[in-house]
Amino acid sequence: MNVSKLKQRIGSIDSATVDEMYGLEPVFEPGTGNAALESYVEFLCPYCCENVGTSIDLTAGSRSCIEDCQVCCQPYELTIEVDAHGQLGSLGAQRTD
Numbered sequence: 001m002n003v004s005k006l007k008q009r010i011g012s013i014d015s016a017t018v019d020e021m022y023g024l025e026p027v028f029e030p031g032t033g034n035a036a037l038e039s040y041v042e043f044l045c046p047y048c049c050e051n052v053g054t055s056i057d058l059t060a061g062s063r064s065c066i067e068d069c070q071v072c073c074q075p076y077e078l079t080i081e082v083d084a085h086g087q088l089g090s091l092g093a094q095r096t097d
Contacts, residue, residue: 041056062081064079078093
């Protein structure tokens with residue numbers, strides 16, 4: 001194989017091929033279209049009505065969990081609905097009292 005063909009081949013290798021060649025796990029960068037894994041959402045706190053945000057692991061499926069507001073520290077129940085395609089269907093934040 002001549003040098004110009006080798007340079008052309010090396011220059012056209014994508015990141016997935018490099019990961020495979022070196023036995024690396026793929027890296028998922030925010031905003032690169034990997035929404036099926038994680039989603040960042042913002043919503044209003046049901047206590048103080050401030051805009052708060054959190055990252056949601058969509059691979060865990062639909063569920064409810066308790067989180068504390070980042071502003072007023074009050075606990076709220078977060079209800080997460082994930083559709084059949086692994087996308088965020090709906091999100092609700094309710095007071096726990």
